[in-house]
Amino acid sequence: MTLTGKSSTQLALRDPDIRLMLRVRDDDADAFPELVELYHHRLVTVMHHLVGNAEEAEDLAQEVFLRVYRGRKKYHPKAKFSTWLFTIANNLALNVLRTRQRKPTVPLNVRDSGPLGPRPAEQLVHDRAHQPHDRIQQRELAAVVQQALETLNERQRIAVVLNKFEDMNYADIADVMGLTTKAVKSLLSRARENLRLALKDYIQMDRKADEAEE
C-alpha cells in the first residue's frame, strides 16, 4: 500500500528495512552488504520460481541489488521497502521473461521438434499410455509444476509467485506491478485457472501421495 506525507515519515521511523535503505542512500558503507544479506534469499527464491534456473536467478537477484544501489539517491520511502525492492525485481523479471518469450532458449529434444512435435501446453497433457505412478518422485512432480508455471504469461507468473512465495496481498502486488487491485484479482484468477487446467491430471496423484504419507 502506498503511503504519503506524515505517514511515510512515521513508517520510515518504524520500519527497520527503510531505515537500513536510508543508510544505503546516505553512503553508509556497512549498510548495503547488510541489505543484500537480509533480502537475497527472498529475492533469489522469487527469481528462481520466475525463471526456473538457480544460476540465472542469482544473476538476476544481483542485478536487482545493483539497481537498488544505483538508484539509492532517488529513494524516498513511500511504501514498505520490500514493495520498492520487488518493483525493481518485477521490472527486471518482466524484461527477461519477455525477451525469453521472443527468443526461447529451452533446448528441444529432436523428437519434440518439427511440425509434428507437441506444443508446450500439450506436453503437459498427461500421456494416457504412461499413467503417473502413485509413488512418483517429488522431483518429477516439481518439474511438472515448474512446467505448468511456465505456461502462464509473464504477468500471471509474477503475480502468482509474489502471492504464493512472498505472501503478498493483492494491494501490495498491485503496487509492485503497477496495476489496480481489481486487475490483480482478475490476473490471479486466470492464472490459477490456467494452473488448474495444466495440473488437473496430477491433482489426484498429489492427494494420493498425501494419503500415503498419513
Next chain:
Amino acid sequence: MALSEEDRAELVAYLDGELDEAATQALEAKVAANAEVRAELEALKQTWGMLDYLPKASPSPSFTNRTMERLTLEMKSPAQTKTAPLPSSGRPWLVGLAWAAAILIAVGGGYGIASYYFPTPPPTDPIPEADLPMIRHLRIAEQWRYYENADDLDFVKKLNHPDLFGEDPS
C-alpha cells in the same frame, strides 16, 4: 452450469483471504449449496498446494560477497569511461567542420572525375562574314566537280531525262 470468470475470481479471492466479511459469508453460502462450486474450490485449493513441490531456492553462501565484488567493479568502470570521453563528445563544431570538409572533397572529386571522363568540347570561333555564302551553298560546293563541265543548268537537267539515252537493253 459452468462458473463465470467473476465467480471464479471470487473463489480465488476467498482462498487468498481477500474478501470482506459480507462477501465471505455470501460465498460460503454458495459453496455449501452448490456441489459444482465446491468441487471447483477444492480443485483450485489443491492446485495452489501443488506449487509447494517447486524446489526451494538456496542461494550460494558467497552471494553477498560476489554482489559486492560486482558492485566494486561497476563503480570502477564508469569512472574510466568518464576520464576518457569520446573525442567528438566535447567539440561539436569540430564534427561540423569535418563534415563540411568531407562534403567539399566529395563534390570536388566527383567534378574532377566527371570532367576527366566526359570532357566538354572547346568553344568554337565565330564564323567569318566571308564564309557565310559558302555555307549557304554548301550542297553546290560539294557537287561542284559535276557542275563545272556543264555549260548551263538546263543541259544538266536534260541529261537526267530517261528518253535521251533509252532503256538499258540488258
